Amino acid sequence: MTSSVYSDGATSVLLCGVGGQGTILAADILAKTVCASGDVVKLSEIHGMAQRGGSVTTDVRFGKYVNSMVCCQGSCDAILAFETTEALRNISYLRDGGMLIVNDQSIKPLPVLTGDSVMPEEPESQLRAYGGKLIPAQDIAQKTGSIKTANVVLLGALSTSLLYEQRVWEEQISASVPKGTEAMNIAAFRAGRAFVQNIHD
Amino acid sequence: MELLSGNQAIAQGAWEAGCQIGVAYPGTPSTETMETFAKLPDVYAEWAPNEKVAVEVGAGASAAGTRVLATMKHVGVNVAADPLFTLAYTGVGGGMLILTADDPGMHSSQNEQDNHFYARAAHIPMLEPSDSQEAHDMAKVAFELSERFDLPFFIRSTVRISHAKSPVEVGERENFTPKQYKKNPAKWVMMPAFAIGRRASLDQRVDAVTAWADETPLNRIVPGDGSDDGDIGVICTGAIYQYVRDALPEARILKLGVTWPLPKLKIQNFAFGVKHLYVVEEASTYLSEQVRALGIKLDQPENPLPRDGELDPWAIQIAFGKRVPTHTDTPEDLPARPPALCAGCPHRPVFRELGRLHAIVVGDIGCYTLGALPPLSAMDTTLCMGASVSMGHGFELALHHTEHRPIVSVIGDSTFGHSGLESLLGTVYNSGIGTICILDNRTTAMTGQQGDMFNGITLQHRPTRELNMAQVVRALGVDDVEEINPNNIKAVREALQRATKADDRLSVLIFRSPCVQLKDSFVRQKPLHVDEEKCTTCGVCVSIGCPALSSDLDSGIAHIDEVQCVGCKQCQQYCAFHAIKED
Numbered sequence: 001m002t003s004s005v006y007s008d009g010a011t012s013v014l015l016c017g018v019g020g021q022g023t024i025l026a027a028d029i030l031a032k033t034v035c036a037s038g039d040v041v042k043l044s045e046i047h048g049m050a051q052r053g054g055s056v057t058t059d060v061r062f063g064k065y066v067n068s069m070v071c072c073q074g075s076c077d078a079i080l081a082f083e084t085t086e087a088l089r090n091i092s093y094l095r096d097g098g099m100l101i102v103n104d105q106s107i108k109p110l111p112v113l114t115g116d117s118v119m120p121e122e123p124e125s126q127l128r129a130y131g132g133k134l135i136p137a138q139d140i141a142q143k144t145g146s147i148k149t150a151n152v153v154l155l156g157a158l159s160t161s162l163l164y165e166q167r168v169w170e171e172q173i174s175a176s177v178p179k180g181t182e183a184m185n186i187a188a189f190r191a192g193r194a195f196v197q198n199i200h201d
Numbered sequence: 202m203e204l205l206s207g208n209q210a211i212a213q214g215a216w217e218a219g220c221q222i223g224v225a226y227p228g229t230p231s232t233e234t235m236e237t238f239a240k241l242p243d244v245y246a247e248w249a250p251n252e253k254v255a256v257e258v259g260a261g262a263s264a265a266g267t268r269v270l271a272t273m274k275h276v277g278v279n280v281a282a283d284p285l286f287t288l289a290y291t292g293v294g295g296g297m298l299i300l301t302a303d304d305p306g307m308h309s310s311q312n313e314q315d316n317h318f319y320a321r322a323a324h325i326p327m328l329e330p331s332d333s334q335e336a337h338d339m340a341k342v343a344f345e346l347s348e349r350f351d352l353p354f355f356i357r358s359t360v361r362i363s364h365a366k367s368p369v370e371v372g373e374r375e376n377f378t379p380k381q382y383k384k385n386p387a388k389w390v391m392m393p394a395f396a397i398g399r400r401a402s403l404d405q406r407v408d409a410v411t412a413w414a415d416e417t418p419l420n421r422i423v424p425g426d427g428s429d430d431g432d433i434g435v436i437c438t439g440a441i442y443q444y445v446r447d448a449l450p451e452a453r454i455l456k457l458g459v460t461w462p463l464p465k466l467k468i469q470n471f472a473f474g475v476k477h478l479y480v481v482e483e484a485s486t487y488l489s490e491q492v493r494a495l496g497i498k499l500d501q502p503e504n505p506l507p508r509d510g511e512l513d514p515w516a517i518q519i520a521f522g523k524r525v526p527t528h529t530d531t532p533e534d535l536p537a538r539p540p541a542l543c544a545g546c547p548h549r550p551v552f553r554e555l556g557r558l559h560a561i562v563v564g565d566i567g568c569y570t571l572g573a574l575p576p577l578s579a580m581d582t583t584l585c586m587g588a589s590v591s592m593g594h595g596f597e598l599a600l601h602h603t604e605h606r607p608i609v610s611v612i613g614d615s616t617f618g619h620s621g622l623e624s625l626l627g628t629v630y631n632s633g634i635g636t637i638c639i640l641d642n643r644t645t646a647m648t649g650q651q652g653d654m655f656n657g658i659t660l661q662h663r664p665t666r667e668l669n670m671a672q673v674v675r676a677l678g679v680d681d682v683e684e685i686n687p688n689n690i691k692a693v694r695e696a697l698q699r700a701t702k703a704d705d706r707l708s709v710l711i712f713r714s715p716c717v718q719l720k721d722s723f724v725r726q727k728p729l730h731v732d733e734e735k736c737t738t739c740g741v742c743v744s745i746g747c748p749a750l751s752s753d754l755d756s757g758i759a760h761i762d763e764v765q766c767v768g769c770k771q772c773q774q775y776c777a778f779h780a781i782k783e784d
Contacts, residue, residue: 005514005525007426007450018538028204028366035204035368042332043204044365046308052571052647053748054540067446069332069365072515074528089535092528109538113751114576114743117536130529 005072010063013158014071016090017082018107019056022151025176026080027058029155032172034062037164042069053110055086080158082137082151083107084123091130100132101157101196103150133157133199140191145184152177152185156192166193205369207362210333211300212237212270213369214340219377220268220298221245224255226619227648228274229309230363231302235272236651239660243374248645248652248660251586251619252277256284256299263297263353264389266380268344272300275316276585280620282319285353287391289324290399292351292406294380296344299325300356302363305484306511309360309647311566311585313509315485320355320461324403326410327355327461328419331442333367339419339458341372348380350410357460359483361440361511411462419458420467426450434475436468436492437482441512445481448517452479463491472497483512542571544749545725545767547714548640550693552579553745553775555609555638558697561596565589565612565621568647568716569640572611576746580611587612587620590637594628597635607701610637614670615645618654622677628707629678636700637709640687641670642716650718674709687712690774717767726768727783731759735780742772742781 006012013030017023027043034041041062059071073092078099081087087102094100104124111117120126124134135157137150144153152173159169173189174182205213212234215223223246225235239246249255252273259269273281278301285299301319304310320327328343330336336358343354387395414420425431429451437445438457445454455471457463472478477500480489484507489499503522506512518525542549552572555562556579564570564580565588573580582592593610600608612621617639625637644658645651652658657667674682681703685696693712700708715722728749738757743750749765750772752758759780761772773781 005518006447008447019540031204031366035202040368041204042365042367044361046360046364052540052543052568053538055538066367067443068514069361069367069440069443070511070513072513074526075515085535085538088532089538090531092531094529095526108751109536110541110746110748111539111575112536113748114746115740115752116575118754120532120535126532 005075006068008063008065008067010061010066012071012076013060013078013080014076014090014093015058015060015080015082016086017056018086019053021082022148023056023058023082026151026155027060029152029169029172029176030060030158031062032176033164033169036168036172039063040066042066044069055089057090078158078161080154082154084127085109085120087127087132088120088123094130099161100127100130101154102127102132102134103137103154104134105138133196135192135195137192140195141188144187144191149181149185149188152188153192156189157196159189160193160196202368203371204366205333205337206233206364206366207330207333207336207358208232208234208302208364209237210337210369211340211356211358212241213371214337215270215298215344216241216244217372217374218268218296218341218344219375220270220344221377221379222259222262222267223247223270223272224249224258225272226250226252226255226277227645227651228277228302229648230304230358230360231272231274231277231300232648232651234300234302234363235660238270246660250654252281253283256281256288259297260284260288263293263295264291265294265382267295268377269295269297270300271297273302274310275301275303275314276310276312278316278319280586282323285319285325286323288353290391290396290403291389293347293353294382296347297353298340298343298347298356299353300358303357303359305359311583313484315487316355316357317460317485317487320357321491324407325353325355326350326459327357329357329438329458329460330362331439331456332362333365333369335458336362337369337371350406350413352406352410357439359440407462411465414459414462414464415466417459420464421456421458422471423454423456425453431474432476434471434478436471436478436480436488438488441481441483444512444514444517448514448523449521460488463495465495468492468495468497481506481512481517484509539574540571541574541746541748542568543717544747544765545717545769545771547687547717547769548642548712549577549745549747550687550690550771551611551638551640551712552577554690554693554697555579555611557694558607558701560607560609560701561605563589563593563596563608563610565616567613567616569611569613576744586616587624590621590624591627593635593637594624594631594633597633608635609697609701610635612637612639613646614639614641614643614655615653625674625677625679634705634707636697637707639670639674639709639711641711641713643722644716644719646716646718650716670711670713674711679707679709681706681708682711683708684711684713687714688769688771690771726770728763728766728768729761729770729773729781729783730763731761732780732782733758735778737778737780739778741775741777745772745775747772
């Protein structure tokens, strides 16, 4: 039997990336979809100094009942990573058999830009070895309208594994994104779903 | 139901209680509370220059009969401590609630202080929510409690309450009629003759709150899941309550919603009813010390709880000897991803040039603390808000008679307004010397671009005046004041060289250029690019630490990321080979 640090039966999803990538908006859409579907949610995010291009994580826990608002090591049902290095940095949070969805983008942090550190070697194959699904979210977003919707492409990829209805997701996306970008974001969401479904087929 | 952060919920709860006035100085993780409150109908809200002023404005409004919300981060309470300690003596007119948003784990702070100790030391009752609904409900009842017991109330959050969203059932706004102000020196004039009387009254008021703490359902017993027959009892509060529920479902919990004064009888009764009693708390010994002070023996978990940093269910299970899920270790060779000054931050060249001067840089709080990190590495000290100016004076005093590197204090505009002004006054008054750089980016940047005393933007966009920084500094008695555009590298270098060479005077250099995050005043230019033919791979441009600049690992040729580049042209000025082009 797998041990658990939680007794609330809730699902834990960790979103991670680099400040400015849209992780917080994606987490908000997930949380609103949960609420609109009649479940409860807790979402914990870190603001402030960390936002200036640093690593960011948002913890989302949801279900019929939720106690803790934070994700723990070895306990996440899914990690939605917006960047490969951040996926590796947070890999310890994934539970045994948990789902790892990773945007295939790699963003060099300042210590790499200045030549003081190096990027991990072949991050994609490392991530695949952990069972990671790599999503070309930038390319997909570009094709469906704008590279800025890569975060919603990733949500689409995650959504196929959750029980919430596509209609509810799309309503919450429309209500959350800037006016005038609703159709583009929904196209991005659907493309993210389709991409993952094709991997399965 | 609305999905609200703890901060938003506190603002909403205060508003529903008929709170009319809000005062704050921004500080993570408290900031959104006052931002949310300010947008609600029929309220007045303002940013104060610092937390002491905020509490004093609040104290005046409360004395005059209105309900007041004051919000700040944990270290802000240090600044506000002077009025707060005596405010417990005077008590309130209209109810007064003060948010202290603590930061265990130090996500965005210089220390990990536990402000429970303030509640006890200042005799200010403290409410402590475990999620957004409780944050809302507690904020809503706090004002009536404050009036009933004639004491200001604290509400304590941590980052996992302030910045965690969960569903909240919101309510209607109560119609609160402000109380009539009556002159009453025995209550409001805290000179010894009157303060002695209020001291005795304070003890009586605290006794009354203590009795209430034993009655209120805010302190409640939550049964375990029945699997171990109530062997284990845990006393806890705030976010930790949620973690204990998850990590130790068998435990019977005394969930404290009032963490000062403690419900003595409830704690004693709870202790009798369990075989093993534990306190689970985060980065502090406050609660365990207070429980022991009641003469109650606590058991120790199998492994000690971490003394510092945040807790989570995993850490609690480890402490209690439970089997936690296995996990994959994070690869060891990952590059760190520290936060950095934004691409195009106009104030980056100041740090770069201070590095070239080998100055002792006495730093301050805010974005500019990031100047301490490589590759700029241009900061020697950071202590607290405003300390750069006064610590710089101290460095000068200590090193005056020795050969020493130039001493330069660096402070932002909002931090200068917060407490740098008094520091500068002290240096001027005592004929101090040295160089002070005010990096005026026209905003309180790190906390999310709030208005401040100098930029002429108020919280509710009421008309005000923009202050002239140079005039203010001159009026404080500084003769040598210069204003410089920090995007002009040559001007920055010359100004710093001139100021630091002078060893007989105090120089204030005001570097003025708006924060790149300011959508109204920052004008983004076309991105620059590198002429690869001309790039000699010298690496100077990359060494300024702009996130838009990198060099190719193999060829060493510089590259500019077009998405991030804002066209500030700082790197272009540093390139001796004219390899950075505009078109």
